[in-house]
Structures are given as C-alpha cells and as structure tokens.
Amino acid sequence: MVHKINFDDIRPFDDSEVNQSLRILLQDEGFQHILQFIFKDQEKIDQIKLLLSHVHTIKDLQLKFMYQMVDDLILKKSTDGLTSSGLDLLDKNASYLFISNHRDIILDSAIMNFLIVLEGMNTTEIAIGNNLLIEKWIEYTVKLNRAFVVRRNLPVRELLMASQKLSEYIRRDITRKNTSVWIAQREGRTKDGNDKTQQSLLKMLNLSNIHEVGEGFKELRIVPLSISYEIEPCGISKVAELYKKQTEGFEKTQEDDLRSMGEGLVRPKGRVHFGFGEPISSQIDLICKEETISNQIEKLAEIIDANIYSNFKLWPNNYIAEDILNQTNTNLDQYTSEQFDRFSTMLNEAVETISGDKEVIRTMFLQMYVNPLINKRKSLM
Incomplete structure (x- = not known):
C-alpha cells in the first residue's frame, strides 16, 4: 500500500477554501493598507472588495482580478512593453516545470502567468519561500494564487524531510495532476546579473525520483525560462545589498524583503521579455554519460543555464x-x-x-x- 503524503502545510488553497480565505483577507488590516496604497480612491477600493466577495474559485480570482491587476497596475504603469517568445511552441494541454532565472520577488511569476493565460493555458503553481510570508495577508494572497510553500532555514534533518516532501509535491503536480509548476533556478534573486542554477535545487527535485536520474528529470518536462528586464528591478538596492555584504557582512531582514516587493511593483522596468525555451528532454540524455549522480546534476545545471542564456534578450x-x-x-x-x-x-x-x-x-x-x-x-x- 502506497503511503499518502499530507501536503496541507505547503499546498495552495483550493476552491473550497476561497470564500473563507477571501473573507479573512478582506478583514485583514494589512490588506486594507495595501488596497489603499494601490488604489487610493475609496470608491474604487469598495468596488474591489465587492468584486472579491463574489469570487468563488481560484480560476475566477486569477482571471477576473489578478490578470487585470498585473496588466493595469504593473505592465501599463511601470514597464514600456512586454514581449515573449516560445510559448506558442509548447503544448497547451501538457504540464511543465518552468525553471527560470530570478530577478524580482513578485513580478517573475506574476508576469509569467499573465503570459500563459494570454496563450490559453492554465496558470502554473508557484514556489515561494516561507521567508517571504512575512504577514498574514501575504500568505493568504499567494496561496489564493496557486503558490505552494518552500520551507527554508530549517535544521538539517527537518530540511531533508521538507525537501523530500517538496520534491514529491512538484513531481505529483506535473506527472499525476497535469499541473505546471514554476520555480526559480536559485534561492533568492540574482543580485549581480549572473544567473546560475543551484545544484541543490536539482538535488531536491531528484529526491522523489524512482527511476534513473535522466529518466526522472525527463518526466518533469523541464522548460528553461529566460526573464529579461531592460532596467534591473530594484537595481540600486541589489547593488547596495551586495556592497554591504562584502564590506559589513550584511544580513537581509524581512523588512528588506517587504521593501523589495513594493519597489519591484512600482519602479520603472523599461521593456520586459520572457523567453520560453523548448523542453530539454532530449538534452537530458547528455547527462547519462556522466559517471556519478553528482556529475549528472552538475551537467544538468549547465544545460539549464545554457538554455536560459541563449533565450535571454539583451537590451x-x-x-x-x-x-x-x-x-x-x-x-x-x-x-x-x-x-x-x-x-x-x-x-x-x-x-x-x-x-x-x-x-x-x-x-x-x-x-x-x-x-x-x-x-x-x-x-x-
């Protein structure tokens, strides 16, 4: 008998939890401040609250509310245009593991899902670190938008168990539920523009693999995604953080993350391009020539990086x-x-x-x- 894993502590909300979760969200003081910050006008805020009170499914929430918000409040106000490539070459009815470079806490996955909806595909589930769930309204907002939680900063034994569960969850989504997943190639945003896939991410994905390494990664249908902003989101604060780390041993706080979320939404980003690569299944055969699992993981990271670089749009x-x-x-x-x-x-x-x-x-x-x-x-x- 197969042991059924309980994913309740990391999964997104489902349709049965939408009404109750939205009620809690609409009464949250922090969420009220966010609505005020975004919309300013009380009449508009009341309209938004009324709209949300009549939402009953995750799909409705994303199509009737989030999709429009991304377009009106992010793309039209802080970018000079959005383009994409490669999405038309993907099967709309298949599930994929999108692994991308990571430049902005919120925008990377929000814009990706905006583009996927435009293409007529279902939105993906999104991996988000528990370190970003700083306030209750953030946790509820992301879980209502198909985000699942990556637990970080745990003792070694707990981290291994959490990684195993996360790996099982992602593989189940893609291979059994036909649900696509987005995850960043590294923990935390790239601060120096040098996008590199962390081998620890691939090792985590391999924990749920019951096949040979290559076959296990093939069934995840990995699609490298290259995210390119003409103006680096939060560029000044990224350089400031890097400089402080080198000179003062800077340690990032939750307040820094919260500030970065806000800055990323409103600061100018110039033109934006999302380059979707082809599934790398055939390239994965190359890793089988490596003698050890460690070398195979290293080779796979190089393949993903090469695909992200080749589809990256330069400005x-x-x-x-x-x-x-x-x-x-x-x-x-x-x-x-x-x-x-x-x-x-x-x-x-x-x-x-x-x-x-x-x-x-x-x-x-x-x-x-x-x-x-x-x-x-x-x-x-």
Whole structure:
C-alpha cells in the first residue's frame, strides 16, 4: 500500500477554501493598507472588495482580478512593453516545470502567468519561500494564487524531510495532476546579473525520483525560462545589498524583503521579455554519460543555464554598461546617444545613492548589466 503524503502545510488553497480565505483577507488590516496604497480612491477600493466577495474559485480570482491587476497596475504603469517568445511552441494541454532565472520577488511569476493565460493555458503553481510570508495577508494572497510553500532555514534533518516532501509535491503536480509548476533556478534573486542554477535545487527535485536520474528529470518536462528586464528591478538596492555584504557582512531582514516587493511593483522596468525555451528532454540524455549522480546534476545545471542564456534578450543597457566598464566604444552600433545618456544618469544616481567606495559601487552596478551579455556570448560559442 502506497503511503499518502499530507501536503496541507505547503499546498495552495483550493476552491473550497476561497470564500473563507477571501473573507479573512478582506478583514485583514494589512490588506486594507495595501488596497489603499494601490488604489487610493475609496470608491474604487469598495468596488474591489465587492468584486472579491463574489469570487468563488481560484480560476475566477486569477482571471477576473489578478490578470487585470498585473496588466493595469504593473505592465501599463511601470514597464514600456512586454514581449515573449516560445510559448506558442509548447503544448497547451501538457504540464511543465518552468525553471527560470530570478530577478524580482513578485513580478517573475506574476508576469509569467499573465503570459500563459494570454496563450490559453492554465496558470502554473508557484514556489515561494516561507521567508517571504512575512504577514498574514501575504500568505493568504499567494496561496489564493496557486503558490505552494518552500520551507527554508530549517535544521538539517527537518530540511531533508521538507525537501523530500517538496520534491514529491512538484513531481505529483506535473506527472499525476497535469499541473505546471514554476520555480526559480536559485534561492533568492540574482543580485549581480549572473544567473546560475543551484545544484541543490536539482538535488531536491531528484529526491522523489524512482527511476534513473535522466529518466526522472525527463518526466518533469523541464522548460528553461529566460526573464529579461531592460532596467534591473530594484537595481540600486541589489547593488547596495551586495556592497554591504562584502564590506559589513550584511544580513537581509524581512523588512528588506517587504521593501523589495513594493519597489519591484512600482519602479520603472523599461521593456520586459520572457523567453520560453523548448523542453530539454532530449538534452537530458547528455547527462547519462556522466559517471556519478553528482556529475549528472552538475551537467544538468549547465544545460539549464545554457538554455536560459541563449533565450535571454539583451537590451541597449547591457552593451552600454560594457562600453563604460571597459572604457571602449565597441558596442556603438547597439545603442543611441539618448540611450547612453539615460543609462549614465541611472548609473550616477546609483553611485550617489549608495554609501561607500564610489568606484567599487560603480563597477558593481555596471557588472550587473554586463554579466548577462557575457553569459549570452558564452552560450553562442
């Protein structure tokens, strides 16, 4: 007899829990503040509350409310346009494990689901760290939007058990429930623009594998996703955090995460592109040639990275940053003088805003934009 695992402590809410959860959410003081911050006008807030009180399913919530919010409050107000590639090549009726680079706490998965809905596919379940469930309204909001919880910062034995359960949950979603899943390639956002898949993520996914390593990863139908913002979300605060880590041993707080969530939603991001790769099933055969599981995991991480780099869309800012950093004009054909001036202004603002060694800070900010260019070139070699 197969032992049935109880996923209640990590799963999203289901349709039977929508009404009760929304009632609790609408009475939450923190959620009231968020509605006030977003909509300002009380009449509009009352309309939103009325709309939410008549929502009965997760699908209704996402299509009637969240989809419109992403479009109106994020895409139209803080971006200069959204494009995507590759989604039309995926089977709308199949389930996938989307593994992407990670640049923004909320936007990465929210915009991805917006695009998936546009394509006529069902929204994915989203992995979110329990360290981000800072307040009750955040937990309820994400669980109402098909997010499941990744438990972090546990003692070794508990962490292993939690990882096993998480692995079983993701594999069940994809192979038995025909439900797609999104998970970031690493814990925490990339701060320096150098996107790298953590092997610990792949080891976690392999914990629920009952086949050979390659076969187990094939059944997860991994699709690498490349997320590219013209203007790095929270770029100044990312560089500030990196600088403090190197000079002061900076430790991030929950307040820092909360601030990053807010900044990511409202700060300008320029143009945005999501590049969906093809499922890497055939490429996974390459890892079988490696002798040890450790080497196979390492090879798989390299394959995912190469796919993310090759589908990553570069912007004029990436080329400008390289020219400034190297004091050359090699990339002149990739940008205009107006674009150069805008980026230089952004660079100067970052250097002035962050306290510390100005030359080091300047280099860090530039490197954040140059690293994707370096990685893209490597993938084309």
